[in-house]
Structures are given as C-alpha cells and as structure tokens.
Amino acid sequence: RAGKLLCIVSPFQVIHHIYMTYLLVAMEKQLEELRQQLEKQCLINQELQRQNKDLGEYSKQYMTFRSICIRPVVFYAGVQINTGFRIAVVPTFCFYSETNLIVKAIQKNDFLSRLDDEQIAMMVDLLRTSAIKPGEEVIKEGSEGDSMYIVAAGELIVTQSGRDLRTLTKGDVFGELAILYNCKRTATVKG
Numbered sequence: 190r191a192g193k194l195l196c197i198v199s200p201f202q203v204i205h206h207i208y209m210t211y212l213l214v215a216m217e218k219q220l221e222e223l224r225q226q227l228e229k230q231c232l233i234n235q236e237l238q239r240q241n242k243d244l245g246e247y248s249k250q251y252m253t254f255r256s257i258c259i260r261p262v263v264f265y266a267g268v269q270i271n272t273g274f275r276i277a278v279v280p281t282f283c284f285y286s287e288t289n290l291i292v293k294a295i296q297k298n299d300f301l302s303r304l305d306d307e308q309i310a311m312m313v314d315l316l317r318t319s320a321i322k323p324g325e326e327v328i329k330e331g332s333e334g335d336s337m338y339i340v341a342a343g344e345l346i347v348t349q350s351g352r353d354l355r356t357l358t359k360g361d362v363f364g365e366l367a368i369l370y371n372c373k374r375t376a377t378v379k380g
C-alpha cells in the first residue's frame with residue numbers, strides 16, 4: 190500500500206521535451222522580431238504623417254493668390270504653379286470661352302506647348318480670372334515668382350529697368366521665365 194512512485198522518462202519523452210522547448214524559444218524569437226518590425230513601422234508611419242502635415246502647410250502657403258483689386262479694365266488669368274511639389278490645387282473660376290483662350294495660349298507658347306493634353310487640362314483647372322487696374326503691377330522686376338499668367342483681355346506693358354519692352358495682348362503668356370529658370374522676375378509687367 191505504501192510505496193514509492195518512480196517517474197520513468199522514456200527517451201522519446203526527453204526528445205519531445207527538448208523539441209518543444211526548442212520550438213518555444215524559436216517562437217519567442219519570431220515574436221520579438223515581429224514586435225521590432227511593428228515598432229519600426231510605427232516610427233515610419235509617424236514620420237510619414239509628419240511629412241504629410243508639412244506638405245499640407247506648404248501647399249496652403251502656395252494656394253494663396255496675390256490679392257488683386259477688382260476693376261474690370263484689363264483681365265488676365267493667373268495660374269499658380271507650385272515648383273516645389275508639382276502643382277497646387279486652387280479653385281477655378283474660368284468660363285468656357287476663357288478655357289478656349291487658355292488652351293490656345295498654352296498651345297502657342299514655346300514653353301507650354303510641350304505639355305501634354307492631360308497637363309494642359311490640369312493647368313486650365315488651376316486658372317482663375319482676375320482684374321487689373323491701369324498702372325497696377327502684376328509682376329515686379331527682381332521679385333520672387335511662382336505664378337504664370339495669360340492675358341484674357343486688354344493690354345499689359347512689359348518694362349525692364351524703366352524701359353518699355355513689349356505690350357502684351359489677349360492670349361499672351363507671361364511670367365513663365367522665373368518658373369522655367371528658377372530665377373527672379375526678369376521684368377515688370379503692369380496694366
């Protein structure tokens with residue numbers, strides 16, 4: 190009745206035990222690696238979110254147009270081109286006839302005629318119509334510039350160091366040089 194109990198461990202059980210222990214360690218290692226990967230991904234996500242926020246701020250800054258006084262003497266359509274991050278999205282106020290004019294102006298301009306149809310359509314969407322008073326400066330020589338314009342009606346004068354260079358009329362594109370060559374405005378353009 191009284192007795193001892195001996196636990197007999199067979200070689201199979203020993204091997205099984207060692208195998209299970211090995212599996213457990215391997216799984217723990219895998220889990221640790223997954224945890225590290227997850228932490229890394231979280232950091233990348235945080236960084237991406239931060240960059241997206243910065244990009245948002247940057248485009249907001251570029252989405253603001255120059256303030257323009259409304260007096261329908263000379264009209265021009267102005268497009269804001271964001272040179273840092275492709276093109277900023279701005280509201281469009283173009284009428285059909287203006288769209289036609291813009292497309293024609295783009296097609297006849299050396300620089301813009303290289304754009305494909307999709308890019309032209311994108312630009313048309315970005316244009317908005319504004320009015321300029323006589324004598325009002327649209328572009329000031331020597332200033333920074335990230336906008337390009339198309340004359341929709343009337344006349345504008347291009348001057349350089351006070352000298353008249355050219356009169357711009359309907360369909361003429363101007364303000365492309367500062368964008369194209371990433372330089373300061375080469376001339377003054379005014380109503």
Ligand SMILES: Nc1ncnc2c1ncn2[C@@H]1O[C@@H]2COP(=O)(O)O[C@H]2[C@H]1O
Pocket residue numbers: 328334347354355362363364365366367368373374375376377378
């Ligand atoms: N000699 C010129 N004749 C006509 N337009 C000019 C002349 N020089 C400069 N411009 C335009 O005036 C704009 C002034 O700003 P940008 O330099 O960006 O681009 C310039 C051209 O579009």
